[in-house]
Amino acid sequence: MNENKLANPYDYFPDERSLRQKRSLGQVFLKDQNILRKTVDLASVSQEDVVAEVGCGEGWLSLALAKASKALHIYEIDEGFLNLTRQRLGGFDQVYYYPGDILETRFHSINEPFKVV
16 A cells, blocks of 8 residues: 555445435545645644544545554444445554444543544
């Protein structure tokens, strides 16, 4: 996997066809590589950082964060998108997944300083 380049946002994943954005959950999905790169840069994420991502959506920001950080903790209420993101990030050992509502789950699973993106 090329660490310096994000995957093409339009790669095909079988599960992606059946998933739909749910406006009731406030889901907004980022795919533009320039926006993803700027988001990671503006958050100042480095290889020393532990990051918590609330709502992974289709996993494109998750992929950028996993490449840039020491560890990534993903919290997602929609299990379909959580599974899609698991597929997309299959090669990363330092990514942890938490299904459920962040308002109920909180960040109890992270035992060190972290950034929320």
